[in-house]
Structures are given as C-alpha cells and as structure tokens.
Amino acid sequence: MKKAFIIVFSALIAFTVFATTVLATPSNILYLLNWGEYIDMSLLAEFESTYHCQVVLETVTSSEAMYQKIAASTTSYDVAIPGDYTVAELHEEGLIRRLDVNNPDLPYLGAYKTSFSDDLSSLIYEYMKDEDGVYNDYFMPYFWGAYCAIYGTRPGEEEVEAALKEKGFEAFYNRGLYSSPKKIGMYDTARWILASYLLSQGLDPNITDRDGSKDDDLSPAMVEEAKSKLKEAHFDEFGNDQLKRNVATGSLDMCFTQLGDFFDTLFLSLEEGKDIEFNVAVPKATAAFFDSMVIPSTCQNYSLANKFINFMLNPEKAYQNAKAIGYSPTLKSVVELYKEDARKGAYYFGEEDSKGSLLLSDFLSRYPVYLDPLAGKKDAVYMLEPKSIRYLTTCETIFNSLA
Numbered sequence: 153m154k155k156a157f158i159i160v161f162s163a164l165i166a167f168t169v170f171a172t173t174v175l176a177t178p179s180n181i182l183y184l185l186n187w188g189e190y191i192d193m194s195l196l197a198e199f200e201s202t203y204h205c206q207v208v209l210e211t212v213t214s215s216e217a218m219y220q221k222i223a224a225s226t227t228s229y230d231v232a233i234p235g236d237y238t239v240a241e242l243h244e245e246g247l248i249r250r251l252d253v254n255n256p257d258l259p260y261l262g263a264y265k266t267s268f269s270d271d272l273s274s275l276i277y278e279y280m281k282d283e284d285g286v287y288n289d290y291f292m293p294y295f296w297g298a299y300c301a302i303y304g305t306r307p308g309e310e311e312v313e314a315a316l317k318e319k320g321f322e323a324f325y326n327r328g329l330y331s332s333p334k335k336i337g338m339y340d341t342a343r344w345i346l347a348s349y350l351l352s353q354g355l356d357p358n359i360t361d362r363d364g365s366k367d368d369d370l371s372p373a374m375v376e377e378a379k380s381k382l383k384e385a386h387f388d389e390f391g392n393d394q395l396k397r398n399v400a401t402g403s404l405d406m407c408f409t410q411l412g413d414f415f416d417t418l419f420l421s422l423e424e425g426k427d428i429e430f431n432v433a434v435p436k437a438t439a440a441f442f443d444s445m446v447i448p449s450t451c452q453n454y455s456l457a458n459k460f461i462n463f464m465l466n467p468e469k470a471y472q473n474a475k476a477i478g479y480s481p482t483l484k485s486v487v488e489l490y491k492e493d494a495r496k497g498a499y500y501f502g503e504e505d506s507k508g509s510l511l512l513s514d515f516l517s518r519y520p521v522y523l524d525p526l527a528g529k530k531d532a533v534y535m536l537e538p539k540s541i542r543y544l545t546t547c548e549t550i551f552n553s554l555a
Contacts, residue, residue: 180205182456185218185232187211187443190295192476199463205456214341216544222247228450230457236442239291240280241538248446252458253289260465261458264292267465268482271526271533272296275440279535292461295479296442297411298525298533299347300434302399304406308332312405313431320435321352324408325385337395337407338387342547346370347439347536348408349378357439358537369542379553387554400430410441411525412479418519419478422501422508434521436531442482480525487523490516 180203184196188211196207210227212218215235222232222242234242242248253261260267265288268276272293277286301323303312311330315323323329324336338345347357356364361371370378388404389395395407396417414432421428445461447454463469467485474481474490481487494513502509521527 180453180456182207182231182453182460183227183229184209184460185212185221185227185229185448187233188213190233190443190477192473194476195464195469195473198469199460202463203456203459207460222448222450225450228452229448230451230453231445231460232448233294233443233445236280236444237536237538239444239446242446242448243287243290244282244538247449248290249449249451249454250290251292251447251461252454255458258458258462260467261292261462264288267484268293269296269484269487269524271524272440272442272482275442275533275535279537291444291446292465293482294443294445294464295412295474295477296440296482296525297480298434298438298440298521299344299351300409300411300414300432300438300521301406302396302409302414302417302430302432304399304402304404304429305431306402306429309405313433316406316433316435320437321348321408323406324348324387325352325381327386334405335388335403336385337389337391337398337404338385339395339408340390340392340551342551343536343539343544344408345382345551346378346547349381351435351437351439351534354437354532357534358539360543366537368540370546375546375550378550382550382554390554400426402429411521415478415480415519415522419501422510425508432519432521434525434527437533438526439534439536440526441535480522490523 182205184207186209196209199205200207212221215238218232218234219238219241221227222229223245239248251261252258253264255261276288280286280288280291301316301321303309303316305313312323312334315329319326319329324338327334338348350357350359358366360367360369361374389398393413395404396409396413398404399407400417400421411432411434417430418428445464447457451457464473465483467483467489470481470483471486471489474486481490490512494516498512500510500512500515516523526533
C-alpha cells in the first residue's frame with residue numbers, strides 16, 4: 153500500500169510505547185482485524201492517545217480469512233474491515249452489529265446516508281440489501297475501487313492499450329487482437345479469475361450459467377466453458393502483488409488486478425526514481441468493490457468500537473489515511489479535500505524542484521479514476537455477490553485445472 157511502509161516503523165514505535173502505558177486497563181482495549189499495511193499507524197496512535205486506550209491490530213490476507221476469524225469467535229474483535237460480499241455474508245448470518253448511528257456524539261456515523269460518493273452509494277443501494285431493505289447502518293465504507301488492467305506503455309505496447317480501451321477484459325482472452333505475442337498476468341484468486349472471464353464475455357460475474365441463473369453452484373456447462381477458455385488464454389504468469397511490479401518493470405505487458413494496486417505501484421515507482429512506463433484501464437464493463445468498517449457480533453467494547461469508526465470517518469483523518477494508503481477515498485468530503493489541495497499547488501509526490509515530483513493537480517488530471525473509480529461512464533458495473541462454499545470450491549477446481 154502506498155506510503156504505509158514509510159510511516160509504519162516510526163508510528164509503530166509510538167504505538168508500542170503508548171500501548172505499554174495502558175495495558176493496566178484491559179477493559180479499554182480495541183481489537184482491530186484488518187488487512188496488512190491498510191491503515192496509517194499514526195492514526196492508531198492518535199486514537200489511543202485521544203481515548204486513553206490500546207488498539208490491538210491483527211492482519212489477514214483475504215476477506216475469506218477475515219470471515220473465518222469472525223465466524224470462529226475465538227477472538228472478540230471489536231472492529232473488522234472486510235470486503236463487500238463478506239460484509240453481506242456476515243450480515244446475513246447475524247455476525248455483525250448495527251452501528252450507533254443515532255448517537256449525537258458520533259456525528260460522522262450519523263451522516264452515513266449522505267457522506268459517501270454518489271457512484272458508491274448507488275452500488276450500496278443496489279447490492280447491499282436484505283428482505284427489510286438496505287442495511288447500510290451496519291457498515292461504513294473504508295476504501296473502494298474497481299477491477300482493472302495495469303498495462304505497459306513502452307514503444308511496441310500500443311496494441312495492448314487499444315485492445316483494453318475497445319474490448320475491455322476481452323483483451324486478456326483474445327490473443328487474436330495482437331500482431332505479436334503479449335505477456336499477460338492473471339491474479340491467482342480463483343473467483344477473480346472466473347469473474348474476469350465472465351466480464352470479458354459481457355456477462356454478470358455472479359451468474360452460474362449462460363441463461364443468467366444464479367444457483368448454488370456453477371452449471372457443468374459453465375465449468376467446462378470456463379476451463380476451456382481459460383486454458384486457451386495461455387496466461388504467462390499467475391500471481392498477486394508481484395504482477396503489478398512486473399508490468400512496471402516490463403516483464404509483463406498487462407495484468408488483471410484491483411485499482412488500488414495501480415496507485416501503489418505508481419507511488420513506489422516515483423519513490424524509486426523510475427520512469428512511469430505503465431498505466432491503468434478500468435473497462436466500461438467491470439466490477440466494483442469496497443471494504444468497510446464493521447462491528448462483529450462478538451464485540452466486547454461496543455462504545456469504543458463506534459468511537460473508532462467515527463474517528464476514522466472524520467474527513468481530516470480519512471484524508472490523512474487515504475494519502476498514506478493510496479486507495480480511492482469513499483467520502484465526498486475527502487474528495488473535496490483532495491481537490492482543494494490540488495488548487496493550492498500541493499504535491500502528490502515530492503516537492504518543488506525535487507526529482508520526479510508530481511503535482512497533485514497533475515496526478516488527478518492524469519488519473520481521474522482515483523477520485524471516481526467508475527468515472528461516471530461505465531456500460532455495466534457489478535459487484536461480486538456472496539457465494540456458497542460449493543461455488544467457491546468449484547472456482548478452485550477450475551483454477552487448479554490450469555496447472
């Protein structure tokens with residue numbers, strides 16, 4: 153994640169020192185379950201100081217792992233930050249609590265209906281609902297983005313950019329679009345792979361058959377189709393975080409990933425003084441995602457958990473966190489803070505006269521998808537919906553067949 157590694161060591165020292173001063177009050181401990189390097193550690197230290205508490209941070213590498221830890225109930229996490237379809241599953245199973253949105257002392261929680269970006273809110277109202285309606289008082293979006301392609305922009309790679317702009321995710325599956333061999337990377341998450349294929353066909357990534365049904369598992373016909381087409385794609389590399397770096401260095405022509413990975417790679421390349429010879433494309437038909445702050449049902453410190461979420465929704469804190477981590481902000485107020493700083497001549501990277509510096513205004517102009525991952529002009533935008541264990545196992549079987 154962008155910048156996180158810069159601040160983590162010094163902030164962790166302060167975090168640890170302060171923690172030792174509050175260990176005598178275990179009732180004022182907040183257990184936080186998050187992804188690695190996905191929060192500005194100095195904000196945790198500030199929260200501890202403000203509320204005279206200790207934050208115990210545990211990290212995982214996937215929403216599925218987060219779900220398993222919450223469902224197991226072996227640790228009473230007070231706040232967790234899972235992905236959207238995991239939030240939906242947790243809510244369906246009664247594993248998260250309604251937030252204290254009516255507490256006048258928590259104004260940022262109370263403003264949740266109007267706080268978030270319009271495109272994101274539209275997705276929430278379409279996908280995050282149950283038989284009683286939208287349950288958006290159970291989660292607060294943290295960062296968001298879209299599934300995308302990172303591609304090289306060196307001489308000779310123009311065909312890739314043209315294919316992505318015209319054909320979207322089909323550019324990963326149709327080698328006939330290129331006059332010369334291209335090296336293509338695919339994320340090694342089984343469900344993402346299947347979703348990328350369905351999107352390449354102009355289909356909803358949640359269907360289980362060509363007829364548009366959404367059953368408990370993929371149909372045999374869809375399984376065989378996916379296996380065949382994925383093998384025909386002849387992906388040159390399966391991986392995760394290394395894929396984006398390989399595009400940046402030129403060993404891959406493009407890769408399938410999430411939008412935040414592009415900005416992470418951009419910042420690291422600027423810091424290393426390397427030329428930016430890669431770009432990002434969010435196809436017109438794509439899937440969006442967002443991670444959210446939730447309170448698990450086993451929470452032992454409900455009041456402090458709500459205070460933490462309210463603290464992280466403070467526009468100044470959320471702006472600081474977004475600048476540190478580099479993923480797209482969810483709050484309208486943070487979007488406006490970015491624009492305001494851009495007008496003031498602030499820098500996205502470096503400073504005046506420093507090598508490789510990049511003005512924030514130039515950054516936002518070049519990459520409008522940072523503040524609006526959907527850029528308001530997509531043909532079809534989906535979200536991945538909760539799926540059964542059978543479905544996920546079938547996705548793994550399809551992936552394993554590619555070996």
